[in-house]
Amino acid sequence: MNQKQIYSIQNWLPFEEILKKGIIKLKDNYYVKIIKIIPINYNLKSELEKEAILNSYKIFLKTCNFNIQILIQSNKEDLSKHISNIKKQIKKEKNSELIHISNNYINFIQKTNQEKNSSSKNFYILIKNSNTNNKKEDINYEERAIEELNEKYFKIKECLSRCGNNVIEFEEKEEIQKVIYSFLNANEYLQKEGDKNN
Secondary structure: OOOOOOOOHHHHOOEEEEOOOOEEEEOOOOEEEEEEEEOOOHHHOOHHHHHHHHHHHHHHHHHOOOOEEEEEEEEEOOOHHHHHHHHHHHHHOOOHHHHHHHHHHHHHHHHHHHHHOOEEEEEEEEEEOOOOOOOOOOOOHHHHHHHHHHHHHHHHHHHHHHOOOEEEEOOOHHHHHHHHHHHHOHHHHHHHHHHHHO
16 A cells, blocks of 8 residues: 655755855755845936936846846735724824824725725845756855856846845845745735734
């Protein structure tokens, strides 16, 4: 009688090890680096600024002649806790004018959220080493892979900073774990973040 083989989540995930500086070692002996991007609001820029940003972005595309993956994590805004806090403050308030303004504000944000389906977004860039020498017995392989990823990171940072974007390198393993967790368990992660913020 054959026993059913049980696979854990670790078997399914492609990660072998999470290193520092946003670098992840994959099971196929590739290395990946995750970078967070905080973008500018392009729509608020003048025509001259927009033209400069587009020219800088063209330089970014020409300079970074390697594969990148752009991930956008869109999180629907849950305003229920924010509204609940306002209602608690209204109960304590004695000034009728402030109560009226607060109620109008609640109606406004509910209506705006319903019409525009408000959401916040996180932007990430993933880069992968070229893995030209995929030999596990090569003792310098990991060192060279990390060096290659860091070179790519600095190119991206330099180019995107010219566009006005902030490029953030993750410092600790825990930060990368949070990012991975947020993609694999989006609903639960958003609930926890909402609880922390309220």
